[in-house]
Amino acid sequence: MTTRWLTPEEQRAWRAYVAASLLLEDALDRQLQQDAGMPHLYYTILAYLSETPERRLRMTDLAEKLKITRSRLTYAVARLEKDGHVRREACRWDKRGTVAALTEEGMAVLERSAPGHVATVRASLFDHLTPEQVGQLEEIGTRIERALQGDGAEPAPESLPWLRRSSTSCNAGESGDAGA
Amino acid sequence: MTTRWLTPEEQRAWRAYVAASLLLEDALDRQLQQDAGMPHLYYTILAYLSETPERRLRMTDLAEKLKITRSRLTYAVARLEKDGHVRREACRWDKRGTVAALTEEGMAVLERSAPGHVATVRASLFDHLTPEQVGQLEEIGTRIERALQGDGAEPAPESLPWLRRSSTSCNAGESGDAGA
DNA sequence: CGAGCTTGGTTCAAGTTTTAAACAAACCTA
DNA sequence: TAGGTTTGTTTAAAACTTGAACCAAGCTCG
Structure with a gap:
């Protein structure tokens, strides 16, 4: 079928969106790299963890929330763990499972850098x-x-996601924290 | 000063935006990687080039439009040049300058993949x-x-940008082409 | 039960990108 | 012409991403 090209309005909207999202992600990354020593994605991981009552989430659930692959998450969590922001724990009911838990230090970093992030x-x-x-x-x-x-x-x-079988066991609902 | 946290509405909007932009960029990258063999940023470079009357743009102007650093652009253009989509030329009036010019092949790639891109x-x-x-x-x-x-x-x-000194000389205005 | 499929998560290898700092050449201005 | 600025590249080191391959644990069903 013949291509339906973008109308001028759509074209303008698209351009504006692309430029804006690039600039925004850049600004965010720069600020967080500066203030928290990590890019936006990593910060978001900590933020999500901080919002559960237990401050921990299963890898798969986390990946789903973040909309990234498990593989990519594994890498990210490995770095966060190395930096002491997150600890890996075994899931009690599902021996295959891994739970990422926010450490005190991770929570501290989050609290320290949240204001700057929100400001940005x-x-x-x-x-x-x-x-x-x-x-x-x-x-x-x-x-x-x-x-x-x-x-x-x-x-x-x-x-x-937060009602799913796997989650109900190892962690649970929502709340409000330093999650920007 | 005390932090002004995000209101619930802002928080929801922010979450929705972050998730959406991640998914969108992913979808775009995947499709273009598939159909044109390059990520979204690179495709955008070709698109911008195709829109000038001369189908060429100075590096700095291009970087400005794309909102990326010159260094990053140098890398990107190097790859595009290696793939034959772009050719580097010297700028006549400013011996420091480099102009990136869309090749026939680059234009062909653009035309071939534009429909799929627009569809996405x-x-x-x-x-x-x-x-x-x-x-x-x-x-x-x-x-x-x-x-x-x-x-x-x-x-x-x-x-x-397109009226700036450096641009007025080596290239010029706008038009409409395969730029999604 | 146990073969066979699915799921959770990691590992591996390779490649792609990104950044930051340092540079050289060319401009520009007084 | 000295001194500062702009262009664009180089370099070296990281950081990140991907995709496939894999293992272990769960699950399903005859």
């Missing part, structure tokens, strides 16, 4: 958006997310 | 947005862009 997110993004735009951004983001992974993979709409 | 962008993004949301996305993206580079660097609001 504000300065780069939210300080320039109206409340309506914040809502729009969430809606747009959610749609993309749904399109890109609700699509081919999980047909079940209610298989929430 | 549509399937991942625009097919799921209303026309209003397309406008919102552009507006939000533009604001981020402005925040992150209008800020510290160029105080002059009208120093458009």
Whole structure:
């Protein structure tokens, strides 16, 4: 079939998005590298861990939240472990399982660098958006997310990660912490 | 000063954005790697080149458009040159300068893979947005862009890259091509 | 039960990218 | 012409990613 090219509006939106996301990720990485000694992805790992009651999460669940491959996560956690931010533990009910647990030191790093991170997110993004735009951004983001992974993979709409079998055992729900 | 944490709305928007941009960039990279044998950034380089009348751009101008460092661009162009998609030429008026020129082969690759790229962008993004949301996305993206580079660097609001001294000479304006 | 498939996670090897710092050449300005 | 700036590259060291291969543990079903 003949290609449906982007309309001028779409083209402008696309350009703006690509440029913005590049700049944003750059700014974030730079700031976190500076203040916390790690890139954004790694910081996000600590943040997610800090949000569970037990401050620990199974590798697969973590990978799912982060939208990265298990292999990639293994590498990342290895580095975080080497730096003392995370400890690996065995999962009690599933002997195959590994649980990544936030250490005291990891928590400390998180608390120490969270303010700067939030400040950067504000300065780069939210300080320039109206409340309506914040809502729009969430809606747009959610749609993309749904399109890109609700699509081919999980047909079940209610298989929430934090209620999954594997998780229910080794860790649990949500809460609010230093997660930006 | 005490940190202004993100509001729940902002937090949701932020999460949605981070997840979406990760997934999107992944999808794009995968598709282009598959169809064009190069990641998104490299494809974008070719696309930008294809849009100038002369199909060539100075390294610095290109780096600026792409929002990456010159060093990083040097590496990227080296690879593209090795693959025959781009040729390096000397800039006539500024003997320091290098101009990256799109080769016929590069143009062919671009034309061959553009439909697939556009299709991916549509399937991942625009097919799921209303026309209003397309406008919102552009507006939000533009604001981020402005925040992150209008800020510290160029105080002059009208120093458009394609009108800059160095550019006016070796290359020029805009047009529409295979640039997604 | 136990063969055979699936899942969780790691390892390995290779390659790709990225960064930062240092440079040389060419410009530019007084 | 000296001194500062801009261009673009080089270099060396890391950091990261990928994909395939693998092992061990779970699960399913005859």
